[in-house]
Amino acid sequence: MQPFRCAVCDQLLFFDNSSCLSCGSPLGFLPEHNRLVALQTDSSPLRAADGTPGDFRRCANLSTARCNWLVAVDDTEALCTSCRLTSVRPNDSEVDAIEAFAHAEAAKRRLLAQLRHLGLPVIDRSVDEQRGVSFEFLSSRGQNVITGHEAGVITLDLSESDDAHREFVRQQLGEAYRTVLGHLRHEIAHYYWPMLVLDAGRGDDFRALFGDERESYETAMQRHYDRNAEAGYDWSIDHVSQYATMHPWEDWAETFAHYLHIDSGLDTSLGFGLSVGEPSLSAGTAAAVSSIGTAVGPMVQRWLSLTIALNGMARSIGQGDLYPFVLSPKVIAKLDFVHRAVTGE
Ligand SMILES: [Zn+2]
Ligand SMILES: [Zn+2]
Numbered sequence: 606m607q608p609f610r611c612a613v614c615d616q617l618l619f620f621d622n623s624s625c626l627s628c629g630s631p632l633g634f635l636p637e638h639n640r641l642v643a644l645q646t647d648s649s650p651l652r653a654a655d656g657t658p659g660d661f662r663r664c665a666n667l668s669t670a671r672c673n674w675l676v677a678v679d680d681t682e683a684l685c686t687s688c689r690l691t692s693v694r695p696n697d698s699e700v701d702a703i704e705a706f707a708h709a710e711a712a713k714r715r716l717l718a719q720l721r722h723l724g725l726p727v728i729d730r731s732v733d734e735q736r737g738v739s740f741e742f743l744s745s746r747g748q749n750v751i752t753g754h755e756a757g758v759i760t761l762d763l764s765e766s767d768d769a770h771r772e773f774v775r776q777q778l779g780e781a782y783r784t785v786l787g788h789l790r791h792e793i794a795h796y797y798w799p800m801l802v803l804d805a806g807r808g809d810d811f812r813a814l815f816g817d818e819r820e821s822y823e824t825a826m827q828r829h830y831d832r833n834a835e836a837g838y839d840w841s842i843d844h845v846s847q848y849a850t851m852h853p854w855e856d857w858a859e860t861f862a863h864y865l866h867i868d869s870g871l872d873t874s875l876g877f878g879l880s881v882g883e884p885s886l887s888a889g890t891a892a893a894v895s896s897i898g899t900a901v902g903p904m905v906q907r908w909l910s911l912t913i914a915l916n917g918m919a920r921s922i923g924q925g926d927l928y929p930f931v932l933s934p935k936v937i938a939k940l941d942f943v944h945r946a947v948t949g950e
Pocket of ligand 2: 664665666667672673674684685686687688689
């Protein structure tokens with residue numbers, strides 16, 4: 606995501622900011638414009654300092670979810686268009702769970718802003734139960750909660766907001782990374798699958814690349830466990846993650862989530878005017894050679910060049926790789942499928 610600028614003092618602003626660190630102007634995010642704006646300090650209702658038309662108020666979740674999104678004054682809902690998609694959340698009295706909820710809502714706002722930027726529809730399930738999406742953010746303390754998607758309802762176990770817990774699970778599962786935003790990007794992929802693949806007439810192309818999703822979960826899962834137990838089996842030849850080998854739907858969700866990572870990372874780099882030169886440029890081009898000619902090719906090339914440099918930067922300050930992934934030719938072909946499904950090419 607691109608950074609923003611304060612219309613009052615020109616300070617650099619980030620998506621989650623609710624006041625300008627330089628001039629103190631209150632800030633609010635306008636979802637329909639996908640823009641963070643400084644607000645006039647003397648107006649009620651709220652108005653944008655840069656002259657963007659409209660009268661606004663703050664989302665009612667400003668304190669519980671640290672939500673900085675604005676709502677049109679004549680909107681009958683108290684919550685913004687992101688917060689109102691959450692149908693289940695912890696009680697205000699559960700302090701730890703509310704903190705985890707705020708973390709999850711921040712990731713969700715980032716997800717929704719990106720989906721709008723990509724032109725993907727986000728339909729409120731309370732308005733359209735057949736085609737809409739909603740979120741259930743549940744604390745697994747005292748109950749069993751499984752992160753997942755079912756018919757438009759995305760459930761997130763809020764213990765995923767706890768850094769120590771999440772890191773423990775990540776190591777247990779041998780994952781390259783694990784984040785709340787990554788979970789949400791994965792689950793929303795399941796929501797979009799019927800819309801972007803089946804309804805769009807891409808079912809046969811999907812099966813040729815990802816496998817037949819009509820196969821039962823049990824059969825696919827058994828193959829997943831058998832395959833991963835084989836000596837010498839390398840999931841990374843065909844899949845972006847080990848979890849993606851579970852079922853064609855999981856493969857789609859992992860690939861789609863990865864596509865959103867790349868799209869968002871590139872958008873951010875664009876906002877900062879980042880570009881890389883030699884040797885990462887030529888290394889990135891060499892690594893992406895199989896993607897040349899695909900629709901996603903130029904994107905993958907820019908991404909690989911950039912992440913080669915960023916990994917070098919991370920190592921130079923003693924950190925692990927910022928981007929600990931390898932994109933095989935087959936994975937790039939799957940990313941190309943996702944790219945065409947998202948852009949309608
Ligand atoms: Zn300012
Ligand atoms: Zn909100």
